[in-house]
Amino acid sequence: MPVKLLRTPTAGRRHHLPVLHLVPGLLLLLLSRSASASASTVVTRLPGFDGPLPFYLETGYVGVEEETGTELFYYFVESERSPGTDPVILWLTGGPGCSGFSGMVFEVGPINFVLAPYNGSLPQLVSNPYSWSKIASIIFLDSPVGSGFSYARDPKGYDVGDISSSSQVVTFLKKWFSDHPRYISNPFYLGGSSYAGKMIPVIAQYISQGNEQRRQPEINLKGYLVGNPITGSAxxxxxxxxxxxxxxxxxxxxxxxxxxxxxxxxxxxxxxxxxxxxxxxxxxxxx
Known part of the structure; x- marks a missing residue:
């Protein structure tokens, strides 16, 4: 299938902060580790956010490499408009090695930090009125393994390059859609910033080849977009x-x-x- 390439001016590398130093309580709440191949938790409240979340947030793990015990962690934000028909976007943050949480709070996600001098207290979170989740469901993925809460039980699982990491993302998507079949017919887009400019086209190619070979589940790929992307040194x-x-x-x-x-x-x-x-x-x- 033809793949459309769009560019979007999302934030650059300066936002790729060590999130564990910002809000350890928040990330410990989101962490939902399980030995199973796929495990998820619905999160209704976040430390620093006043009241229940006004959007659907699911976090969890999907196993992508049985030999090394590699598990990729994700944050799924459902569209606030029409989740049954709105597009689904997979968003990768740059690095390589930045958590998908960075994309959720600094780039296109539904919450932002309140910008204020740090005084030792818990940072405050507020809704982002410009979030892409107003019109699309978004999967923020901790990829490659070692990013955020993604991990491997065997140290060899951390020795991955761009190609093998891209293949793991495709495995993740196929398993995730199998676990979430209500979204399989929705238009699907790949997206990301910075270093993801190298990964996204490869992942799109793998998905397109799989669809041409009728590998199940078929992903309804419509295109991909990259913001401030790395392409190559030249x-x-x-x-x-x-x-x-x-x-x-x-x-x-x-x-x-x-x-x-x-x-x-x-x-x-x-x-x-x-x-x-x-x-x-x-x-x-x-x-």
């Missing part, structure tokens, strides 16, 4: 930074023209002394 490094900086007026015409003339459009591997000097000037002054 693109994410100066080869795109320099033209972008010039295009939005961060560097002058003179600096840009000097870089073009001395580096011949290659701002990553060019080793001429003149090119290095121009790039050093740009780096010190603007980046």
């Amino acid at each position: 693109f994410d490094d100066f080869n795109t930074k320099i033209p972008y900086a010039h295009g939005v007026g961060i560097i002058s015409d003179q600096l840009y023209e000097a870089a073009m003339a001395s580096c011949d459009g290659d701002y990553v591997t060019s080793v001429t002394k003149m090119c290095a000097g121009v790039l050093n000037t740009i780096q010190k002054a603007h980046f």
